[in-house]
Amino acid sequence: MEPLDPQLGFVLYKLPGISGIGTSAEMTLLSFIFLLTFAQAVSSGGLVFGPRQVTGLQGGSVTVKCFYPQSSANRHGRKYWCKESPRQCSTILSSNGFVAKEYTGRATLTDMPENGMFIIEISQMVKGDVGSYKCGIGLNDRGLSFQVKLDISEGSVRPEEAQLFYVEQPGSVTMTCIFGQQYASSRKYLCRMTKSSCSNVIDTYGNINPSYKGRILISNLDVPGSFNIIMTQLEKGDSGVYLCGVGNYGADGESKELDLHVFAKSLVPKGQPVLRGVPGGSVSTECHYNPKGNDTLRYWCKWKSHGCTQLINNLGYVLDTYEGRIVMHDYPENGTYIIILNQLKEEDAGYYWCMTNGENERKSTAELTIVEGLPSLTGQKEISAVPGSPLTISCSYPCKYYQYDKYWCKWKNTGCEPRDAHVQNQSGLVVSCDKDSRILSLNFDQVTTADQGWYWCGVQRAGHYGETFAVYLSVHGVLLNSEEAPNPKAGSNAVVIPRKNSENRNSPLDEAKAAAGPGSSAEGQKDSTHSTVLLSVLVPLAVMLLLFGTVFVVLKFKLFKNSDLVSVGSYRTNISMTDFENARQHGAKDNVCVEEDHETQIGTTNEYVATTGSPKSAGKPKKIKSGSKEDLEMAYSTFLLNSENLSTPRSVQEQ
Numbered sequence: 001m002e003p004l005d006p007q008l009g010f011v012l013y014k015l016p017g018i019s020g021i022g023t024s025a026e027m028t029l030l031s032f033i034f035l036l037t038f039a040q041a042v043s044s045g046g047l048v049f050g051p052r053q054v055t056g057l058q059g060g061s062v063t064v065k066c067f068y069p070q071s072s073a074n075r076h077g078r079k080y081w082c083k084e085s086p087r088q089c090s091t092i093l094s095s096n097g098f099v100a101k102e103y104t105g106r107a108t109l110t111d112m113p114e115n116g117m118f119i120i121e122i123s124q125m126v127k128g129d130v131g132s133y134k135c136g137i138g139l140n141d142r143g144l145s146f147q148v149k150l151d152i153s154e155g156s157v158r159p160e161e162a163q164l165f166y167v168e169q170p171g172s173v174t175m176t177c178i179f180g181q182q183y184a185s186s187r188k189y190l191c192r193m194t195k196s197s198c199s200n201v202i203d204t205y206g207n208i209n210p211s212y213k214g215r216i217l218i219s220n221l222d223v224p225g226s227f228n229i230i231m232t233q234l235e236k237g238d239s240g241v242y243l244c245g246v247g248n249y250g251a252d253g254e255s256k257e258l259d260l261h262v263f264a265k266s267l268v269p270k271g272q273p274v275l276r277g278v279p280g281g282s283v284s285t286e287c288h289y290n291p292k293g294n295d296t297l298r299y300w301c302k303w304k305s306h307g308c309t310q311l312i313n314n315l316g317y318v319l320d321t322y323e324g325r326i327v328m329h330d331y332p333e334n335g336t337y338i339i340i341l342n343q344l345k346e347e348d349a350g351y352y353w354c355m356t357n358g359e360n361e362r363k364s365t366a367e368l369t370i371v372e373g374l375p376s377l378t379g380q381k382e383i384s385a386v387p388g389s390p391l392t393i394s395c396s397y398p399c400k401y402y403q404y405d406k407y408w409c410k411w412k413n414t415g416c417e418p419r420d421a422h423v424q425n426q427s428g429l430v431v432s433c434d435k436d437s438r439i440l441s442l443n444f445d446q447v448t449t450a451d452q453g454w455y456w457c458g459v460q461r462a463g464h465y466g467e468t469f470a471v472y473l474s475v476h477g478v479l480l481n482s483e484e485a486p487n488p489k490a491g492s493n494a495v496v497i498p499r500k501n502s503e504n505r506n507s508p509l510d511e512a513k514a515a516a517g518p519g520s521s522a523e524g525q526k527d528s529t530h531s532t533v534l535l536s537v538l539v540p541l542a543v544m545l546l547l548f549g550t551v552f553v554v555l556k557f558k559l560f561k562n563s564d565l566v567s568v569g570s571y572r573t574n575i576s577m578t579d580f581e582n583a584r585q586h587g588a589k590d591n592v593c594v595e596e597d598h599e600t601q602i603g604t605t606n607e608y609v610a611t612t613g614s615p616k617s618a619g620k621p622k623k624i625k626s627g628s629k630e631d632l633e634m635a636y637s638t639f640l641l642n643s644e645n646l647s648t649p650r651s652v653q654e655q
Contacts, residue, residue: 047069047146047261047263048066048067048068048136048145048146049066049067049068049164049261049263050065050066050148050164051065051148051162051164051259052148052149052162052259053148053149053150053151054149054150054151055150055151055153055158055159055161056122056150056151056152056153056158057153057155057156058125058126058127058152058154059124059125059126060123060125060158061121061124061125062122062125062150064081064119064120064122064133064135064148064150065117065118065119065164066079066117066118066119066120066136066146066148067116067117067164067166068116068117068144069168069263074113074116074137074144076113077137077138078094078095078096078138079094079095079109079135079136079137080093080094080095080135080136081094081107081120081133081134082134082136082140083131083132084131084132084133084147088140089134089140091140092107092133093108093109093120095109095111095118102128103122106122107121107122107123108120118135120135122150125152129150129152130150130151131149131150132149132150133149134148160256160257162241162257162258163175163257163258163259165259165260165261166261167234167260167261167262167263168262168263168264169262169263169264170232170234170364171234172230172231172234172363172364173230173260174229174230174363175190175228175229175230175231175242175258176227177226177228177244177245178221178225179225179254181224181225183224183225183246183247184224184225186225187203187204187246187248188204188218188227189201189202189203189204189218189244189246189249190202190203190216190218190242190244190258191242191243191245191249192241192243193240193241193242193243197249197250198243198249198250201242202216202218202229203218204218204220204227204306206305206306212231213351214303214351214365214367215231215233215303215351215365216230216232217229217230217303217307217308217353219307225246230363231260232353232364232365233273233364233365234260234262235262236262238260238262239260239261240260241258241259242257242258242259242260243255243256243257243258244256273366273367274366274367274368275367276368276369276371277341277344277348277368277369277371278344278370278373278374279344279345279346279370279373280343280344280374280375281342281344281373281375281467282340282341282342282343282375282468282469283341283344284338284339284340284341284465284466285339285352286336286337286339287336287337287338287339288335288336289335289337289358290335291332291333291335293356293358294358295356295357295358296357297313297315297356297357298313298314298330298355298356299311299312299313299314299317299355299356300312300328300339300352300353300354300355301352302350302352302353303350303351303352303353308355311326312326312327312328312339313328314328314330316413317413318413322341323413324343324411324454324470324472325341325343325470326339326341326342327339327340327415327456328415329415329465330415337354338465340416340465340468341368342456342468342469342470343470345370346370348368349368349369349370350367351365351366351367351368352365352366353365354366375467375469376397376400376401376467377395377396377397377457377458377459377467377468378396378469379393379395380393380394381470381471381472382472382474383473384473384474384476385447385451385473386447386475386476386477387475388448388478389446389447390443390444390445390446391443392441392442393408393441393444393473394440394442395457395471396439396440397438397440398438401459401466401467402438403461404459404460404466405459406457407419407457407459408440408442408455408456408457408458409455409458410454410455411453411454411470416456418458418460419442440457442457447475448475449475451473451475452473452474453472453473454470454471454472454473455470455471455472455473456469456470456471457469457471
């Protein structure tokens with residue numbers, strides 16, 4: 001068999017037994033190949049891309065790289081390099097092994113389907129090699145192709161070619177620009193070529209084109225005069241020729257040409273461009289990377305005009321101000337990691353980047369906006385407890401999360417492993433869910449100091465993380481009497497007060513001093529000094545008053561004992577004995593129906609006049625137990641004489 005027409009874009013061999021090219025079998029074969037190539041072009045989902053112009057030296061060599069989308073049809077399709085003419089594009093090289101005679105021994109085509117590219121190398125260049133070429137997939141002029149102009153320089157130095165970047169949408173690209181140390185302090189920039197000038201995209205002075213805000217970074221490298229430019233969330237409209245340079249374009253400094261082509265590919269997962277959260281709420285986003293790649297670092301950073309501040313990475317680093325607020329869940333089996341950020345604040349609004357240190361990794365960005373609203377998960381944000389006490393931490397969820405999976409987890413800088421409801425671990429932690437009251441609780445049998453930290457209450461569904469709520473548990477103090485441990489269901493804010501035992505049962509004064517602290521000790525000493533002085537004065541005074549009182553009582557008693565007054569009830573009066581007798585007889589008659597004894601004290605303690613109100617004895621004469629009537633009259637007369645003697649000096653004094 002021998003090749004028939006290599007310029008058709010494939011190698012067609014003459015079949016045995018077929019006399020001419022126009023037979024029905026050959027036409028059927030050509031139709032089948034044409035349809036197969038057309039289907040391949042439609043299913044590829046993109047375009048072949050290569051350098052717009054390549055310049056070599058006389059007798060030298062050139063290398064041309066052509067990129068294509070990595071679909072299955074493209075990887076197994078025919079690749080070719082052909083030279084254009086007014087009638088057709090004649091095949092020079094193909095991946096089927098064909099090489100034109102004039103290029104035999106000095107041209108090769110190497111396919112690299114794992115990288116989505118094929119390379120054409122031409123050596124021993126001559127003037128006849130100058131012209132317009134195409135690199136493509138499938139049939140010449142009918143498949144995917146890209147036009148390349150090949151030229152030969154008359155000088156001895158080959159001009160620098162544009163650096164090619166072939167990126168799938170919505171991927172990212174990293175452009176490295178290296179200049180001399182003399183430009184270490186000069187302005188660095190990236191501009192996009194237009195018909196008449198180069199429009200600034202970003203520079204180290206903080207100037208950014210609004211259409212690139214939040215998705216482009218420029219940063220200096222360790223080598224002076226060198227810098228990196230990273231663009232992400234690329235679109236087809238970003239394709240074009242760019243210049244990275246130092247100094248000012250068209251005035252001073254140097255520049256380098258960058259040729260960027262962005263193609264669409266439906267198989268590439270699209271990132272979430274905008275995240276919306278409410279104050280106090282949370283958001284989550286998914287980042288993609290190649291799990292078979294050479295990257296070792298994956299991180300999430302917040303974009304700024306002069307860089308991207310790293311917030312968290314897969315190695316356990318968390319920015320101090322984001323502790324307890326951010327977590328990374330890494331899933332290397334499918335090449336994704338999920339970022340969750342909660343306790344949102346107004347200053348959290350901005351652009352965030354998913355980054356890796358891999359050379360060909362996708363880098364995506366998302367914008368976070370804070371909108372008005374309230375978080376759906378609610379609860380106590382700070383809780384205190386004492387070691388050894390039981391505790392329950394709760395969060396409430398709305399009806400919309402009724403069918404979601406709920407969990408509690410303890411935050412760490414390496415992640416937050418969820419504990420599902422009704423699951424108990426060895427440390428005594430139990431997660432329970434009351435669907436009637438829509439409360440998810442985390443129960444501690446006994447709190448320890450190791451339990452202190454951040455805890456997250458969250459929901460998830462079908463493996464996708466939803467909203468989260470953060471609670472900080474502080475553990476301090478000592479529980480001295482475990483029998484008096486508080487009821488964990490007494491309240492959501494389970495603050496435990498230390499108990500007393502035999503060693504710390506101090507007086508209330510001691511407790512007050514302890515509660516007041518050292519600041520009140522000086523005042524206590526002053527109060528104690530004043531009290532001592534006051535007691536030294538009052539005690540002798542009280543003793544003197546007590547002695548005077550005792551003397552007064554004794555004298556009073558003696559006067560009373562020696563008194564000759566006749567006392568009737570509480571009255572003292574001058575009465576005759578006749579009146580006394582009449583009154584006694586009159587009282588006996590009035591008390592006929594009352595049986596009770598009346599005693600009237602007269603004189604000494606052993607002299608009584610007793611009366612009995614019995615009707616039977618009303619008419620009988622009464623007997624005197626002690627003394628006689630004459631003695632009574634004598635005592636009464638003495639009283640009258642004493643009264644006159646006392647009244648005489650008083651009357652004299654009045655005169």
